[in-house]
Amino acid sequence: xxxxxxxxxxxxxxxxxxxxxxxxxxxxxxxxxxxxxxxxxxxxxxxxxxxxxxxxxxxxxxxxxxxxxxxxxxxxxxxxxxxxxxxxxxxxxxxxxxxxxxxxxxxxxxxxxxxxxxxxxxxxxxxxxxxxxxxxxxxxxxxxxxxxxxxxxxxxxxxxxxxxxxxxxxxxxxxxxxxxxxxxxxxxxxxxxxxxxxxxxxxxxxxxxxxxxxxxxxxxxxxxxxxxxxxxxxxxxxxxxxxxxxxxxxxxxxxxxxxxxxxxxxxxxxxxxxxxxxxxxxxxxxxxxxxxxxxxxxxxxxxxxxxxxxxxxxxx
Numbered sequence: 001x002x003x004x005x006x007x008x009x010x011x012x013x014x015x016x017x018x019x020x021x022x023x024x025x026x027x028x029x030x031x032x033x034x035x036x037x038x039x040x041x042x043x044x045x046x047x048x049x050x051x052x053x054x055x056x057x058x059x060x061x062x063x064x065x066x067x068x069x070x071x072x073x074x075x076x077x078x079x080x081x082x083x084x085x086x087x088x089x090x091x092x093x094x095x096x097x098x099x100x101x102x103x104x105x106x107x108x109x110x111x112x113x114x115x116x117x118x119x120x121x122x123x124x125x126x127x128x129x130x131x132x133x134x135x136x137x138x139x140x141x142x143x144x145x146x147x148x149x150x151x152x153x154x155x156x157x158x159x160x161x162x163x164x165x166x167x168x169x170x171x172x173x174x175x176x177x178x179x180x181x182x183x184x185x186x187x188x189x190x191x192x193x194x195x196x197x198x199x200x201x202x203x204x205x206x207x208x209x210x211x212x213x214x215x216x217x218x219x220x221x222x223x224x225x226x227x228x229x230x231x232x233x234x235x236x237x238x239x240x241x242x243x244x245x246x247x248x249x250x251x252x253x254x255x256x257x258x259x260x261x262x263x264x265x266x267x268x269x270x271x272x273x274x275x276x277x278x279x280x281x282x283x284x285x286x287x288x289x290x291x292x293x294x295x296x297x298x299x300x301x302x303x304x305x306x307x308x309x310x311x312x313x314x315x316x
Contacts, residue, residue: 003068003069007202031052053210062202064206088117088228117156122239133244163177163251175300185204187316191241260282
């Protein structure tokens with residue numbers, strides 16, 4: 001059995017076995033979701049659903065890679081960024097529960113934390129592999145030198161927040177990220193990135209295991225613990241594989257989610273209170289337009305699948 005398959009199956013099995021024990025434990029600890037007051041009314045019934053289930057990613061991904069023998073500098077870097085972002089998300093979730101509100105860390109505190117983790121990852125990657133960036137279509141590498149570090153930090157923070165905004169409906173973020181992880185797995189296998197291939201395998205397996213309990217109606221939410229961990233993992237894969245400039249294509253759903261929030265806020269301020277969308281992030285716009293959560297999931301997963309095919313077609 002190939003090591004990347006072993007990593008995927010191990011993560012899937014571990015997540016599937018852990019969550020039936022984790023969900024009751026989160027209930028006993030009263031780690032329930034606090035639904036934002038200005039969100040869709042249909043989401044009010046989700047209040048109290050166990051959250052912070054994303055802690056399973058912090059456990060299963062490293063464990064799966066160890067079982068598969070995926071110890072390499074690239075793999076360790078990817079695990080570092082994913083786990084570090086997940087710990088930041090864990091702190092945010094914990095404060096939400098402790099303060100009994102839908103906000104934990106302030107936006108500034110989360111951004112500072114993300115920037116700090118992104119700087120460590122980017123500086124180490126620059127030290128190990130230099131500051132070259134691959135330019136798609138023209139098949140050239142441009143060396144950015146020290147400027148690679150802030151450029152990589154921008155990729156990381158944008159990706160992490162895009163993934164975080166995608167986590168707003170049952171099964172949406174875990175399903176989209178599963179497809180993204182599988183795409184990176186296929187790319188790593190085709191390009192012979194053997195020192196990295198375990199990580200997307202473990203990431204895909206963990207997402208699938210979580211999705212089994214996160215489909216509508218969700219039995220558990222990942223919280224910022226999971227969303228930030230997944231965002232860190234996706235960003236790490238793009239940078240370590242040198243495909244960061246094509247990440248907006250593969251992560252088109254992430255881009256749409258974060259862009260809708262930026263556009264909504266900007267339009268609201270510019271027009272003195274008018275809205276561009278019914279609600280942002282954009283998945284809520286479709287939900288308030290009459291789409292069911294399952295319909296939104298299916299459409300957004302389909303868009304990601306098409307984007308993944310285009311991504312692989314360009315690169316392979």
